[in-house]
Amino acid sequence: MRSLVRARSLVLGLVLGPVLGCDRPPEVVKPGAPSTLSPSHGVVLEDTTPKQDVRLLPAEAYMRSYLQLFGGLAPVDVQARARGADGAQLFDTWDDYLSALGFPDYRNDLPRGTQTNAIMVATFERLGVALCDRALEHDWKAKPAPPPLKERVVFAFDEPAAPADAKAFAPRFDVLHRTFLGYPAELAPPDRVKNFFELYQGVAKRHAAPGVKSRFSPDEAGWAAVCYGLVRHPEFQFY
Amino acid sequence: MKIATTDATPGATKRVDARAVTWARCPGGDSRIRGAARSSYRAPMASASALLRRHRAPVRATCRALVASAVVLAASPERAATAAPRTIDEYKHFRALSIDLVGRVPTRGEIEAFESKGFDRDAWIEQHLEGPAYADRLTRVYMDLLRLEVGNAIQVNPPATTLRRATLVGPDKKPVYVFYRRGQRRTREETDGDFCLTEAETGLKFTLNNQPPKGTAKPVPKAALDAHTVLVRPWWLYRDFLSLTPSRRYKAEWSDPPAGYAPIDKIVNEPDGAPTVEVRVCREEAQTRDTGTIYASGRAPPPPAPKPPAGSPPAPPPSYPFGRLRPLPVDDGYAKQHKGEPISCRSSLALTMSTDCGCGIGLQYCMPGDGDGDEPRAFSLPGHEPLDFESPLAAGAQTVSSWHKFWWREEAAHFLRRVFGEDRDAREVLTARYTMINGPLAQFYRATSPASCCGKERAFGMQEEKEPLFDPSAVPIALSPHDVDAWQVVSDRGPHASGLLTMPAFLEKFASRRARAAALYGAFLCKSFVAEDLSLTPSTEADLTKRPGCSTCHATLEPLAAYFSRVEETSWTYLPESVFPVREPRCKLNAQGKVPGFCETFYDPSFSDKSSGMLRGAYASAENAVAGPRGVAAAIVRSPEFATCAVERMTSSFLGRPLTGDDDNLVEALTTTFVEKGYRMRPLIGALARSAAYEKANNQRGGAR
Numbered sequence: 009m010r011s012l013v014r015a016r017s018l019v020l021g022l023v024l025g026p027v028l029g030c031d032r033p034p035e036v037v038k039p040g041a042p043s044t045l046s047p048s049h050g051v052v053l054e055d056t057t058p059k060q061d062v063r064l065l066p067a068e069a070y071m072r073s074y075l076q077l078f079g080g081l082a083p084v085d086v087q088a089r090a091r092g093a094d095g096a097q098l099f100d101t102w103d104d105y106l107s108a109l110g111f112p113d114y115r116n117d118l119p120r121g122t123q124t125n126a127i128m129v130a131t132f133e134r135l136g137v138a139l140c141d142r143a144l145e146h147d148w149k150a151k152p153a154p155p156p157l158k159e160r161v162v163f164a165f166d167e168p169a170a171p172a173d174a175k176a177f178a179p180r181f182d183v184l185h186r187t188f189l190g191y192p193a194e195l196a197p198p199d200r201v202k203n204f205f206e207l208y209q210g211v212a213k214r215h216a217a218p219g220v221k222s223r224f225s226p227d228e229a230g231w232a233a234v235c236y237g238l239v240r241h242p243e244f245q246f247y
Numbered sequence: 248m249k250i251a252t253t254d255a256t257p258g259a260t261k262r263v264d265a266r267a268v269t270w271a272r273c274p275g276g277d278s279r280i281r282g283a284a285r286s287s288y289r290a291p292m293a294s295a296s297a298l299l300r301r302h303r304a305p306v307r308a309t310c311r312a313l314v315a316s317a318v319v320l321a322a323s324p325e326r327a328a329t330a331a332p333r334t335i336d337e338y339k340h341f342r343a344l345s346i347d348l349v350g351r352v353p354t355r356g357e358i359e360a361f362e363s364k365g366f367d368r369d370a371w372i373e374q375h376l377e378g379p380a381y382a383d384r385l386t387r388v389y390m391d392l393l394r395l396e397v398g399n400a401i402q403v404n405p406p407a408t409t410l411r412r413a414t415l416v417g418p419d420k421k422p423v424y425v426f427y428r429r430g431q432r433r434t435r436e437e438t439d440g441d442f443c444l445t446e447a448e449t450g451l452k453f454t455l456n457n458q459p460p461k462g463t464a465k466p467v468p469k470a471a472l473d474a475h476t477v478l479v480r481p482w483w484l485y486r487d488f489l490s491l492t493p494s495r496r497y498k499a500e501w502s503d504p505p506a507g508y509a510p511i512d513k514i515v516n517e518p519d520g521a522p523t524v525e526v527r528v529c530r531e532e533a534q535t536r537d538t539g540t541i542y543a544s545g546r547a548p549p550p551p552a553p554k555p556p557a558g559s560p561p562a563p564p565p566s567y568p569f570g571r572l573r574p575l576p577v578d579d580g581y582a583k584q585h586k587g588e589p590i591s592c593r594s595s596l597a598l599t600m601s602t603d604c605g606c607g608i609g610l611q612y613c614m615p616g617d618g619d620g621d622e623p624r625a626f627s628l629p630g631h632e633p634l635d636f637e638s639p640l641a642a643g644a645q646t647v648s649s650w651h652k653f654w655w656r657e658e659a660a661h662f663l664r665r666v667f668g669e670d671r672d673a674r675e676v677l678t679a680r681y682t683m684i685n686g687p688l689a690q691f692y693r694a695t696s697p698a699s700c701c702g703k704e705r706a707f708g709m710q711e712e713k714e715p716l717f718d719p720s721a722v723p724i725a726l727s728p729h730d731v732d733a734w735q736v737v738s739d740r741g742p743h744a745s746g747l748l749t750m751p752a753f754l755e756k757f758a759s760r761r762a763r764a765a766a767l768y769g770a771f772l773c774k775s776f777v778a779e780d781l782s783l784t785p786s787t788e789a790d791l792t793k794r795p796g797c798s799t800c801h802a803t804l805e806p807l808a809a810y811f812s813r814v815e816e817t818s819w820t821y822l823p824e825s826v827f828p829v830r831e832p833r834c835k836l837n838a839q840g841k842v843p844g845f846c847e848t849f850y851d852p853s854f855s856d857k858s859s860g861m862l863r864g865a866y867a868s869a870e871n872a873v874a875g876p877r878g879v880a881a882a883i884v885r886s887p888e889f890a891t892c893a894v895e896r897m898t899s900s901f902l903g904r905p906l907t908g909d910d911d912n913l914v915e916a917l918t919t920t921f922v923e924k925g926y927r928m929r930p931l932i933g934a935l936a937r938s939a940a941y942e943k944a945n946n947q948r949g950g951a952r
Contacts, residue, residue: 062903063343063902063903063904063944065352066346066387067633068350068383068633068634069346069347069350069351069352071633071634072350072634073351073352075638076351076352076354082638083633083634083638083639083640084639084641087640087641101640101641102631102640102641103630103640103641106631106633111631111633112391112394114390114394114395114396114656115396115397115398116398117398120391122903157249157250164250164355165249165250166249166250179250180250183250183355186355187354187355188352190338190341190342190345190353191333191335191338191339191342192338195335195338247339247342247343247346247903
């Protein structure tokens, strides 16, 4: 309703404005009397150091990291694994993602993408979700038994008794944090563990609600969401 | 609670004994590592499993990096005993180093190694400056700049080396394939310059352009088929095609072909789907000699068609003897004059001027195609290779042209990887006479490249390339066309060879003299051409170094372009001084101010005079034209901007941003290192990776939660 009122006002203004103002004399700004400028409050040296910014992970490095997180497989094998046979449609084909990831196309003279854009970020998201879901299935839900801890690339910890409390969450989160962002969570901004714990709790809670259908248990969904958050984190995509 | 403290990456446990695992074991794939890779993430699809052996590169790269980490750690017995406190900046620097020198983010195990007290950052950097990811990283900088992959506009299917395939109805009324070359001269008049069987025998007329045959196929009489075609065991089916009785057939007795060698099904199967054992080829095409004789039929040219009176209805299409769609070929002046003289069967003229030149033993000098169109297909190639040839994406059927162009790019990439991987003098990128080739490139340089010459050059007496940029005799004999993954160094391509500049990938990507010059100017001198701000006025000045509005750029560009006067545009044919002097008296201007017709392709009337013609492109500097590509390479690497530019390219790439004036001190220091160390990249990148600018390049803003 409010937007409707605003739109009406805009239309009225557009229609009546020129009509009401057409006979108004033009505004004239006369020069004022000379005056001294207010005194300086001290001199600040100009900062001439290079204004460096974060670098986007080269597309090749992104892909190699992705392959490594998938267990060091070849691209076609990762594609087969990520696509799966369960109809989840988590992954299309690498060919569909190359230009979005910023790979150059020498044949068609398309340069490398060195800055993110909406399509690239969406692709990071899609690939990240595929990675986390398949990794969770592999690390925790494989039949007849999940692989031993040392063979897990992503969820390299035992699944805590659901739901995890903050104490159980933190060391496990640290494993994921190191995996994706390359440093201990304790060195991250202060609220990071807390924020991700809230994310975990929120997702787990929503998945526990009656009627929610999911391939994952509430706890698994919570951990998968934490993984999504890290694999899509700017600190993963930049360096 | 259980938490893994080591990498799940194959072979990456802390227990890896660096002394027991050597670099030499990685490339072939350590069996323990391969096994772990398989068991860890076994691909559910059979095809994916089958491809695993082929696509071991990521595993190998991971293995190398992990072993490198282990080696660094091994220097310190107390590693992992106690972790050294690291700052967030140190972690981020290590991550950046890993991304740039290992090619990916560090694993948990590598981070753990970095955290140990014994970690030696400098040793780690030095070790990874010798790894394949480092060479890839630097190669990417120049490949990004030059984009050395040729697009679809360029076709590489010379008639002399492209076997097209007709589908006939055999005597048994079943479809039968017959390979042939377009334009092949034959002693049988009915089929001279055409397909080797007539319409009367096949029911088909072959158009020799991109149209399917016309007519309705009928069974070919066995006698005609036997008389004009032969059965051959071709190179693309037999590993041992050079032997007297080839027996190792693809995917049969030859059970382990290289993974990247993948003829399409239509090339290795008969029309009914059965595996092909022998292919049927027109008899002339199956000949195996290296030198033929010039053929002249003595046929008189047909009389010109009478001119229809004005206003008469359009004349019906002309009819030709024997139901052909094309007239019978007639002998040109050269053939008449030199009838019976020897001719190289590797030149393009052999196809149209001899009847006794074919595709060689096992058809080794020709590429097969799956049809009779302009761009037949033959092999499967990956649509993309975002990482490298060893890590391809899904493959599909590609044309003969795509096959050649694919390997051109690989030649450039392998060449660059060698320069950087072996830490050779970076000036060799432009000056080296060596290159790296594999089987398909060997076949290209033996056959397809020479067959691209000569046409109009013949008027100057050049029947075949006299001074090729890549001397076919330099091609290693041992390289077979199937050897897609066997790369060998060719130490000397020939006297005119000059780094990237004389590779087909560069010469076709930048097809004109000016494009070649401008590409070098930008990529290796970090300069570009910017026009001055003025209005162009009409001008008849042919000399662009003088024409107002053009001279701003062309005063520099034309002399640079002149270095490429001896390499034909859109080609790699070298025009030798002995045949194409800069000043050619035969190409002087006549009374009408024109040069003779045969000269126009090579000599520029605008800069010719009444005493001689001027070689195209050479007008701005005859001296540079004589110096050729090696001359421009020498001029560029001697230029003071070369070293600075190389350093700027690398610094900008590693810092991930354009450089500014504030980076001058860094660039100057790095340039000094680069030059003092003999133009080698390893010391430069080592210094850059340790620089404060690189360490602080990741100036992450706050706010990310």
